[in-house]
Amino acid sequence: MLRIITQQSEAHTELQRIGGRTHGSETLQVEETVRDILQTVRQQGDRALLDYTAKFDGQTLTLSQLRVSGSELDAAYQQVSKDLLDAISLACRRVEAFHRQRVPKSWVQFQEDDVILGKRYTPVDRAGLYIPGGRAAYPSTVIMNAIPAKVAQVPRIVMVTPPSEGGKISPAVLVAAQEAGITEIYRVGGAQAIAALAYGTDTIPNVDVITGPGNIYVTLAKKMVYGLVGIDSLAGPSEVLIIADHQANPVHVAADLLAQAEHDPMAAAILITPDGGLAKRVQQEVQEQLQNHPRRILTEKAIAHYGLIIVVDSLNTAAELSNLFAPEHLELEIAQPWDLLEQIRHAGAIFLGNSTPEAVGDYLAGPNHTLPTSGSARYSSALGVETFLKHSSLIQYSPKALSEMGRAIQTLADAEGLHSHRESVRLRLEE
Amino acid sequence: MLRIITQQSEAHTELQRIGGRTHGSETLQVEETVRDILQTVRQQGDRALLDYTAKFDGQTLTLSQLRVSGSELDAAYQQVSKDLLDAISLACRRVEAFHRQRVPKSWVQFQEDDVILGKRYTPVDRAGLYIPGGRAAYPSTVIMNAIPAKVAQVPRIVMVTPPSEGGKISPAVLVAAQEAGITEIYRVGGAQAIAALAYGTDTIPNVDVITGPGNIYVTLAKKMVYGLVGIDSLAGPSEVLIIADHQANPVHVAADLLAQAEHDPMAAAILITPDGGLAKRVQQEVQEQLQNHPRRILTEKAIAHYGLIIVVDSLNTAAELSNLFAPEHLELEIAQPWDLLEQIRHAGAIFLGNSTPEAVGDYLAGPNHTLPTSGSARYSSALGVETFLKHSSLIQYSPKALSEMGRAIQTLADAEGLHSHRESVRLRLEE
Known part of the structure; x- marks a missing residue:
C-alpha cells in the first residue's frame, strides 16, 4: 500500500530516507570484489573476461565470440517487428534532433589589447557505452548513450553488454545500436566490462570515457576507474517525484508512479499534492493497477519501501520538498506548471502538464533519459553531447x-x- | 640534467612513464587513512576537525577560530602591498570577463508538433572551494575557483584552507577571496576539510560541489565523496609540454620548463622540437637558470625525473606525441602556431606563440588555470562556470x-x- 503522510517533519525524514536509500550500499565487501575483478582483467585481459562471463553470466564463450559478428548484426533486423524498427528509428531521429541543439562550438576572440582568447572543442577519441542486460533488453538505453556520442563526432564508439542465454544479445538492442550508428559491440558485462574499457584487452580497446547505467558492481567499477578515464555519472536506482493538484487525473498519476516502481525494487515513486482527495484516489488506483501488473511482486516492493504520498498545504511547499529530494524525474501535473517552474531548483528532467508522462521522455521526446539520481541533480545534469566533448583554452599574447x-x-x-x-x-x- | 632523446619508440615509453607517474599512488594504506578521516569527521564533526588540525597541521584551534573572523579579513588588506592588491584585482576582472563569455543559458523551444522542449540552467545551492596552504600561498587558486562560482551565481560559496604557523591564513589568499567575493572562510585543510564540505558539521555547511586542488589525501577524499557531492576533477601534479621550432628562444623555453618544474618534485616539463640545436641550447640554459633558483633542489628533482627533451623529425610528429601525452599545458613556440592547432586533439590549455608563457594563463589571461592533468585532457576540460551549473530538461506534450x-x-x-x-x-x- 502506498503510504500517505501529512506531517511536514515526517515528510523531511522520509524524503531523506528515500533519497539516501543507496548510501552505504558500497560495502567494503563489494568494493573488494570489484577491485579484484579490475585487477584480474588488467593482468589477464580477454582470458579474464571469458572466465567472469562464465562465472557471473553462466555463458561459455570463445575468444572469437566476444565481439558480435556482422551476420549476427544483420540477422537482428529479421528478429524485430516492423513496428519496433520504426519506433526505434523515430526515437533515434528525435533524440538526435534535440541533441544537435546548442552543441558547444569552438570560438576565438581577437581583443583590442593584442590578445587572442578562445575555446576549442574536440571530441574524445574513443567512447565506451555500457548497456545492461539481465531482466530486460533496453534499446532506449542504447539510443540515449549512442546518439550524443555520435553527435559529438567521437571517431570510435564501442558498446559492451552482457550475454543472455546461449550467449545471445537482444535483437532490439542490436538493431537500436545499428540505427544509432554503432557496430562495434562486445558480449561482456559487469565490472569486468568496465575494466576492459578502462585498461583495454587484446580484443577490446581502452576508451577515454565510459557511459551507461549498471548495477552496483558496474557503478563501483566506474567510480574506481574514474580519473584514468572519464565517466558520465554514478547511476543509482530510478525515481520520480510527481507534484499534482486537484485537476490531475488519479488514474494517470497512479500509472506514472507505477511506471517508475516497475523498474527496480529500489525505485522510488513519490507524489506530493495539496489535494487530500487526490491523494486517496491515487492510493486506491495504485492498488488496482497493481492487481494485474506483470511485475507485481517487484513493483509492490518498490511501492512499499520507496513509495510515498505527501499531502502539503500548498504547491510552494511541494516545490520546496521537491528541491530537498532533487528528483531524477519531476512531473508537474498541475494547472499552471510553468508558474511553479521558477521555484524548482534541482531536477534531472521536468515533465510539464497532464499529457507528458515520463515515458515520453524515456523514449523519444528528445532529451536524454540518462539523468542524475539519488539527489545528484543538486549538482549534475543529463548525459549529453558535452559528455563526449572537451575543450582546450586558447591564449595568444x-x-x-x-x-x-x-x-x-x-x-x-x-x-x-x-x-x-x-x-x-x-x-x-x-x- | 634534462635528458635529450631522439628515438621515437623511447619517446613513447617515456611519455607513458611520465604520464602515468601518479598511477598507483593511491595505495591501499592512503585509502585506509582517508576513509578513516572521512568517517571520523562524519561522526564527530567539528571536534574531529580540530583534532586533525592539531595532528596534521600542528595548530591548536578553538571552535570559534575555525571560521576566519571579519577583523582578520579586514586586517589582511593592511598586510598586502598596493601592487599585489592591484594585481589581484586586475586578475579578478580579467578572469571574470573571460568566464562571463558563452555561459550556457536556459532556452525553450515551441515546436510545430505541439511539443515544448528546453533546458533550464540553475546554479548549485552551495559550493565549497579547497585552497591548498603548505609550501606557499596561492591567491591565484582562490581567484580561479571563486570567480566561476560567482559568475554561476551560486548563492553560498565557502572556502576552506589549512592554517599555517599561529593558525594564520596568508593575507594574499584572504584578500584574493574578498576581491572575488568570498567571505565565508574556514581554517581547515586535508581530507578532513573535504569531509566537512561533504557531510557538513555544526560550523561548516555541507555543499553540493567541491572544487580545488590538493595533495593525494585531498584528491582521494574528493574521489570517495564523489557521488554524494559533485567535484571538479582529480588533480594530479602539474605538467607542461612545449613544442618549439628553430625560431624559439632557448632562454624563454628553459624558463617555461622550469616554471612548471618549480611547482612540485612530481611536476613534468617536456620539450618536443624538430631542432636538435635548440634541444642542446635549452638543455644548457635549464642548467644555468637552475644555478640560482631559490627552489633548486625540488626543481632539479622534477627535471631529473619528469623532465625530457624529445627531438623529432617534424612538427607533425611533435603534435602526435603531444596528443599521446594529452598535456595539461601546451605551449606552441613555433613560427605558425595556428597551423599546428588543427592537429592538436587533447590539451587543457594551449599557449600560442613566443610571447605567451604559461604564467600569463596561470594568473590573468582569463581562462581558468585549473586544468586536467595526468592525461585527463583526453576527456575533460578546465574548471569553469559549468562546474557550478546544472540543467533540467524541460518537456511538455x-x-x-x-x-x-x-x-x-x-x-x-x-x-x-x-x-x-x-x-x-x-x-x-x-x-
Missing part, C-alpha cells in the same frame, strides 16, 4: 600585450614564491 | 502530440517489458 600585463604577472608570481614563473615573463620583456 | 507519438512509445515500452510505461500513455489516449 603579442609582445605588446605581454609587456602591458608583465608587471602584474610578476607581482603575483612573487607573491606565490614562484621564481621561474616571474622569470618566464621578465626575460621576455628584457629584450 | 499536448494531448495531440501525445496521441501522435503514442503508438511508438507503447511499442518501445512493450519491447522493454515495461507494462506501466505503456499504460501511462495508453490510459491517457483512451479518453
Whole structure:
C-alpha cells in the first residue's frame, strides 16, 4: 500500500530516507570484489573476461565470440517487428534532433589589447557505452548513450553488454545500436566490462570515457576507474517525484508512479499534492493497477519501501520538498506548471502538464533519459553531447600585450614564491 | 640534467612513464587513512576537525577560530602591498570577463508538433572551494575557483584552507577571496576539510560541489565523496609540454620548463622540437637558470625525473606525441602556431606563440588555470562556470502530440517489458 503522510517533519525524514536509500550500499565487501575483478582483467585481459562471463553470466564463450559478428548484426533486423524498427528509428531521429541543439562550438576572440582568447572543442577519441542486460533488453538505453556520442563526432564508439542465454544479445538492442550508428559491440558485462574499457584487452580497446547505467558492481567499477578515464555519472536506482493538484487525473498519476516502481525494487515513486482527495484516489488506483501488473511482486516492493504520498498545504511547499529530494524525474501535473517552474531548483528532467508522462521522455521526446539520481541533480545534469566533448583554452599574447600585463604577472608570481614563473615573463620583456 | 632523446619508440615509453607517474599512488594504506578521516569527521564533526588540525597541521584551534573572523579579513588588506592588491584585482576582472563569455543559458523551444522542449540552467545551492596552504600561498587558486562560482551565481560559496604557523591564513589568499567575493572562510585543510564540505558539521555547511586542488589525501577524499557531492576533477601534479621550432628562444623555453618544474618534485616539463640545436641550447640554459633558483633542489628533482627533451623529425610528429601525452599545458613556440592547432586533439590549455608563457594563463589571461592533468585532457576540460551549473530538461506534450507519438512509445515500452510505461500513455489516449 502506498503510504500517505501529512506531517511536514515526517515528510523531511522520509524524503531523506528515500533519497539516501543507496548510501552505504558500497560495502567494503563489494568494493573488494570489484577491485579484484579490475585487477584480474588488467593482468589477464580477454582470458579474464571469458572466465567472469562464465562465472557471473553462466555463458561459455570463445575468444572469437566476444565481439558480435556482422551476420549476427544483420540477422537482428529479421528478429524485430516492423513496428519496433520504426519506433526505434523515430526515437533515434528525435533524440538526435534535440541533441544537435546548442552543441558547444569552438570560438576565438581577437581583443583590442593584442590578445587572442578562445575555446576549442574536440571530441574524445574513443567512447565506451555500457548497456545492461539481465531482466530486460533496453534499446532506449542504447539510443540515449549512442546518439550524443555520435553527435559529438567521437571517431570510435564501442558498446559492451552482457550475454543472455546461449550467449545471445537482444535483437532490439542490436538493431537500436545499428540505427544509432554503432557496430562495434562486445558480449561482456559487469565490472569486468568496465575494466576492459578502462585498461583495454587484446580484443577490446581502452576508451577515454565510459557511459551507461549498471548495477552496483558496474557503478563501483566506474567510480574506481574514474580519473584514468572519464565517466558520465554514478547511476543509482530510478525515481520520480510527481507534484499534482486537484485537476490531475488519479488514474494517470497512479500509472506514472507505477511506471517508475516497475523498474527496480529500489525505485522510488513519490507524489506530493495539496489535494487530500487526490491523494486517496491515487492510493486506491495504485492498488488496482497493481492487481494485474506483470511485475507485481517487484513493483509492490518498490511501492512499499520507496513509495510515498505527501499531502502539503500548498504547491510552494511541494516545490520546496521537491528541491530537498532533487528528483531524477519531476512531473508537474498541475494547472499552471510553468508558474511553479521558477521555484524548482534541482531536477534531472521536468515533465510539464497532464499529457507528458515520463515515458515520453524515456523514449523519444528528445532529451536524454540518462539523468542524475539519488539527489545528484543538486549538482549534475543529463548525459549529453558535452559528455563526449572537451575543450582546450586558447591564449595568444603579442609582445605588446605581454609587456602591458608583465608587471602584474610578476607581482603575483612573487607573491606565490614562484621564481621561474616571474622569470618566464621578465626575460621576455628584457629584450 | 634534462635528458635529450631522439628515438621515437623511447619517446613513447617515456611519455607513458611520465604520464602515468601518479598511477598507483593511491595505495591501499592512503585509502585506509582517508576513509578513516572521512568517517571520523562524519561522526564527530567539528571536534574531529580540530583534532586533525592539531595532528596534521600542528595548530591548536578553538571552535570559534575555525571560521576566519571579519577583523582578520579586514586586517589582511593592511598586510598586502598596493601592487599585489592591484594585481589581484586586475586578475579578478580579467578572469571574470573571460568566464562571463558563452555561459550556457536556459532556452525553450515551441515546436510545430505541439511539443515544448528546453533546458533550464540553475546554479548549485552551495559550493565549497579547497585552497591548498603548505609550501606557499596561492591567491591565484582562490581567484580561479571563486570567480566561476560567482559568475554561476551560486548563492553560498565557502572556502576552506589549512592554517599555517599561529593558525594564520596568508593575507594574499584572504584578500584574493574578498576581491572575488568570498567571505565565508574556514581554517581547515586535508581530507578532513573535504569531509566537512561533504557531510557538513555544526560550523561548516555541507555543499553540493567541491572544487580545488590538493595533495593525494585531498584528491582521494574528493574521489570517495564523489557521488554524494559533485567535484571538479582529480588533480594530479602539474605538467607542461612545449613544442618549439628553430625560431624559439632557448632562454624563454628553459624558463617555461622550469616554471612548471618549480611547482612540485612530481611536476613534468617536456620539450618536443624538430631542432636538435635548440634541444642542446635549452638543455644548457635549464642548467644555468637552475644555478640560482631559490627552489633548486625540488626543481632539479622534477627535471631529473619528469623532465625530457624529445627531438623529432617534424612538427607533425611533435603534435602526435603531444596528443599521446594529452598535456595539461601546451605551449606552441613555433613560427605558425595556428597551423599546428588543427592537429592538436587533447590539451587543457594551449599557449600560442613566443610571447605567451604559461604564467600569463596561470594568473590573468582569463581562462581558468585549473586544468586536467595526468592525461585527463583526453576527456575533460578546465574548471569553469559549468562546474557550478546544472540543467533540467524541460518537456511538455499536448494531448495531440501525445496521441501522435503514442503508438511508438507503447511499442518501445512493450519491447522493454515495461507494462506501466505503456499504460501511462495508453490510459491517457483512451479518453
